[in-house]
Amino acid sequence: MSPSYQDLLATAREVIPEVEPSEVAPRVEAGDGPLIIDVRETAEWDQGHLPGAVHIPRGFLESRVAGATSGTDQELLISCASGQRSLLAAKTLADMGYTNVTNLAGGFARWKQNNYPVEVPRILSPAQRSRYSRHVLIPEVGEEGQLKLLDSKALLIGAGGLGSPAAYYLAAAGVGTIGLVDDDEVDESNLQRQIIHTTERVGMNKGESAKEAIRALNPEVQVNVHPFRVNRDNVLDLLEEYDVVVDGADNFPTRYLLADASLMTRTPLVHASILRFEGHASVFNPYDGPCYRCLFPEPPPPDLAPSCGEAGVLGVLCGVMGNVQATEAIKVLLGIGDTLSGRLLIYDALGMTFTELKVRRDPDCPSCGPNADLQLRDYEAWCAGVGSHDHVGATA
């Protein structure tokens, strides 16, 4: 005869130990409890759960458990509403090879009756849950990560070649506030690569044009248009407002200004630069890894550093590098993965190669070194003046 529901519970009880809330609550409070997996449905989870629990609805348990656990020997406590669904879930995990699985006796209901602490999650609205469902499905992002993105603020220097794809994807990703600094207007010659703008919007401020595109894509995103050039009078106030700055500037004075200001305001800087078929990208975390000046202490003279306007750039290169920046910005905001901090990524579109160089913190760095006298300077004059005379004491 096929086993009944009661039979299945009885079989599970034989192999899965049950733990009373009173046994585990002190450990949960002390932060050294088992990993708690709550297998209830989303609507139940949203009403509250054990502190620190992770949510895997019963139907997804087998497919998602590996992503949530560190190994089959990790101590797991499974919980549901009353302790029955979680008992069967725990039995399934035992069948999958998990060796240290227990069941919360009486489930969340008994936990709550005993007045143990409960976390009520801040949750995505049904519309948000639908829009960002592909993010929510990723264990490293999840609902919590998506909420973090919605609370985040990213500042983009330039709404041009790099800023177009970066702003577009950051907006699509639900980064809640996007600042766009650009004093320039959309020109027909921009449209070969600056995909956030349109033929219709030629002549409009680039920040305003990008704002229209973002509103059409994701009206939930707050767009702050800053229709001016970043300079040493406004840069600190600007950066203070944001969690990350994405550098898509087209000139060295602005890049060195941002590098120093990001240190002063402790704002992570996501760097990219492009020319013809080649792109560079890195991440500079203030005082936690190298800064831009550790990598490039001084700018080259103008003939060695032509702008894209002078030397040209493959339109699609902007898409690749701008999206590397968007990717890194999202990782910085979520605190996940390994960013490009300490590495310079070089993309050669002609050879279709990605090369990585190590970037180390320079102990003598004039910006982030221990003896640095960091203050904002006249970067235009400085960039025009260096390079012509400074050199290292080595002969090539």
Add this chain to the structure above:
Amino acid sequence: MSTVKIPPVLRQAVGGERTVEVTGETVGEVLTNLCDQHPAVGSQILTPDGELHKYVNVYVNDEDARLLQWTDTPVGEGDTLMILPAMAGGER
């Protein structure tokens, strides 16, 4: 013989090539030989005194040559040198 990767801004100076094979036992020798073969490169990356400008980074494989033995860093078959000036763009 080492492979020297030429950045976009210097490619014209080496006849449009993206990489150049250059002889030399050390970073210094390779750069000297490169500049001898392609004087236009030398005028861009060297000072009038023949020293390397500070705005030019040189990498041996993935490591900054300055953090190795700089121009004395030994190089050989299979090593890649990359000349790396900062790039400005961006494209507002």
